Amino acid sequence: MTFDSRRRRLAAGLVLSGLASRGARAAGKTLLRISTPAVPDDWHAKMWTVFKDTLEQSAPGEFEVQVNLNAALFKQGAEPAAMARGNLELASISAFDIAKLLPEFSIFTAGYMLRDPQHQQKVFNGPIGDEMFKRVSDKLGVTVLATAYLGTRQVNLRDVRKVTTPADLKGVKLRMPGSKEWLFLGQALGATPTPLAFGEVYLGLKTGTIDGQDNPLPTVRAAKFYEVTKQLVLTSHLVDGLFIAVADTTWNAASPAQRQKLKAAAQAAARYNNDHRIQEEAQLVEFFKQQGLQVTTPDVAAFRHAVQQAYAASEQAKAWPQGMLGRINGTS
Structure with a gap:
């Protein structure tokens, strides 16, 4: 083989190699691994299907979306670290995870802090959300795309009692999750916060180890706490949420058009979740009445004032941005 023929074959090989490389890039998809602790029947699991379907419609062939339920990929709370390491692209993370x-x-x-699901969305979809989510990106390396409603926590009592203000919960052994943040909330509500594992709550209510517990209404039904309690007090003391977030490495690598499509898919997923969860909560009030529970509404304004006063004087509040409480309260 002559030198010229070898050179021509080498040049042809490089051309073919370049074409193959460009073809591989054109055929490639951006991998989006999603981790969630939600079980299949939960609206928070179903919303990821909405995300996937929406993205496939708006950006066909651009992304490979893998949804991992039941904390099968990462345990709850480990997602932010996994996203920072580059082992995870998307997750729904809680305010408690971020606050750590x-x-x-x-x-x-x-x-x-938040009055209802509508107030929640106005706060996080406005200037406050823009400001706080920028801090999240700077510190955690994730970009929040949408806010999903997790549920509103209510007080569920073993025995019926008149509850109008926090003073009426004095002496009530109210089960709370074991962290200091949760126990502080129970104390601020006027009760005697009692740490107890979630799996022990049903028996604790049945035997009287605790006098009550707090959870969103869907959890009360799922755990069948209505079987061992007699009253629901609609304190609505914590409007909880989850934040659909994408790793900044993934976000920064996406084109402007892809970013727009990712955000639109996340917002469609959040709307789907929010609409169904709000509807479910409204229906559950009647369900619990049919189960024989008394459903009462206290002086929520009195509860809000007492609880916010307790937080304003707490160590936690020292870290809050100056004037943020007033801005949240003033959002309507």
Whole structure:
């Protein structure tokens, strides 16, 4: 073989190699691994199907979306670290997860910061959300795309009692999750917060180890707490949420058009979740009445004032951005 023929064959090989490379890039998809602790029947699981379907319609062939339910990929709370390492592209993270690394975000773990799901969306979809989510990106390396409604926590009592203000919960052994943040909330509500594992709550209510517990209404039904309680007090003391977030490495690598499509898919997923969860909560009030529970509504304004006063004087509040409480309260 002559030198010229070898050179021609080498040149042809390079051309073919380049074509193959460009073809591989054209055929390639951006991998989006999603981790969630939600079970299949939960609206928070179903919303990821909406995300996937919406993205496939708006950006066909651009992304490979893999939804991992039941904390099968990462345990709950481990998602932010996995996203920072590059092992995970998307997740729904809680305010409590964020506050561990960004103390000023703990304002959204406090009781009565948000009045209802509508107020929640207005706060996070406005200037406050823009400001706080930028802090999240700077500190955690994730970009929040949408806010999903997790549920509104209510007080569920073993025995019927008149509850109008926090003073009426004095002496009530109210089960709370074991962290100091949760126990502070129980104390701020006027009760005697009692730490107890979730799996022990049903028996604790049945035997009287605890006098009550707090959870969103769907959890009360799913755990069958209505079988061992007699009253629901609609304190609505914590409007909880989950934040659909994407790793900044993925977000920064996406084109402007892809970013727009990712955000639109996340917002469609959040709307789907929010609409169905709000509807479910409204239906559950009647369900619990049919199960024989008394459903009462206290002086929520009195509860809100007492709880916010307790938080304002707490160590947690020292980390909150100056004036943020007033801005949240003033959002309508």
